[in-house]
Amino acid sequence: MAKHGKKYRAAAEKVDRDTFYTPADAMKLAVETSTTNFDSTIEVHLRMGLDPRKADQQVRDTVNLPHGLGKKVSVLVFAEGEGATIAREAGADYVADDDEMMKKIQGGWTDFDVAIATPQMMGKAGRLGRVLGPRGLMPNPKAGTVVQAEDLPKAIEESKAGKVEYRLDKTANIHVPIGKASFGAEKLSDNFAALMRAVVKSRPAAAKVYIERVTLASTMGPGVKVDAYQAQSL
Numbered sequence: 001m002a003k004h005g006k007k008y009r010a011a012a013e014k015v016d017r018d019t020f021y022t023p024a025d026a027m028k029l030a031v032e033t034s035t036t037n038f039d040s041t042i043e044v045h046l047r048m049g050l051d052p053r054k055a056d057q058q059v060r061d062t063v064n065l066p067h068g069l070g071k072k073v074s075v076l077v078f079a080e081g082e083g084a085t086i087a088r089e090a091g092a093d094y095v096a097d098d099d100e101m102m103k104k105i106q107g108g109w110t111d112f113d114v115a116i117a118t119p120q121m122m123g124k125a126g127r128l129g130r131v132l133g134p135r136g137l138m139p140n141p142k143a144g145t146v147v148q149a150e151d152l153p154k155a156i157e158e159s160k161a162g163k164v165e166y167r168l169d170k171t172a173n174i175h176v177p178i179g180k181a182s183f184g185a186e187k188l189s190d191n192f193a194a195l196m197r198a199v200v201k202s203r204p205a206a207a208k209v210y211i212e213r214v215t216l217a218s219t220m221g222p223g224v225k226v227d228a229y230q231a232q233s234l
Contacts, residue, residue: 007035012222020227023234027185027192029224030216034181039070040219042181042188044195046174049209056206059174060142060167063198065191068162070180075159078117078125078139083149087116090153091160096121102128110135114159116145116152136165143167166199174199181218192216193234200232 004012011033021029027042034040050057076094077087084097094112096102105128115132117125117139125132125139132138139145143165147155166176178191196214203210214226 005035008220008222011035015222015224017225020225023192023226023231024185024189026216026224026226027189030218030221031181031185031188033221033224034218035221036219039180039182040221041069041177042179042183042216042218044174044176044178044192045215045217045223046176046199046211047213047215048168048172048174049212050168050172050204050207052168052170052172054206057204058168059199059202059204060140060165061198061202062144062163062165063195064158065162065164065178065194067179067183067187067191069164069177070183073114073160073162074112075114075116075156076112077152077156078115078121079149079152080118080121083118083120083152086149086152087156090156092116092152092156096125105131110137112137114145115139116147116155116159118149118152119146122146136167164195166195166202192231196231196234 014033015029030042074093076096077092078096079087080097084095087095096105102124108131110131115137129138144155164176166174168174176195178195179188211228211232214228214231215223216226217223
């Protein structure tokens with residue numbers, strides 16, 4: 001096992017591994033224990049009491065973070081004809097409306113953060129599932145990334161403003177970035193509260209135990225345990 005550096009060890013000493021902190025205290029610690037030389041991302045890690053193999057225990061949706069993510073979000077849109085024109089005018093960074101762009105993506109190019117598609121283009125986008133799926137870039141109606149052409153401007157604007165997707169993965173966890181350490185604890189706490197409210201609202205009817213553990217961490221920083229009951233009450 002690789003040994004942690006001095007910065008990490010010093011940061012980890014500030015966190016009591018046996019303590020479940022209040023959301024406010026946990027956020028302050030997550031920011032304080034950021035060890036990178038760059039502006040690290042603060043992430044939320046949720047351990048869920050769900051079975052990802054069961055269709056009635058899936059969780060997948062989006063939430064608009066009030067303070068965004070603090071990064072430039074690059075958007076690609078699968079559209080053609082009038083839809084492609086609308087997408088370009090709405091500020092899409094890339095528009096996949098020809099075979100050349102499709103082949104480029106099929107070859108492994110994914111230099112974008114969000115992919116949006118019109119329903120008419122889902123057939124073509126679906127053929128790129130081998131590339132888009134593993135990277136979490138496949139457009140999906142539940143994530144609000146499959147929309148009619150007239151709704152493209154709103155979808156593009158929301159994506160660029162800090163709309164993030166959360167979804168249950170195969171290991172029954174949810175991992176979501178909520179902003180940069182430079183935001184400060186107050187703004188990050190606002191984003192965290194918005195995320196937790198959305199996740200709580202998404203609880204499947206079949207769930208007996210829902211959120212088991214909540215952890216905050218900066219990029220390459222130590223995990224800070226959050227009182228799960230308080231986190232769900234924000």
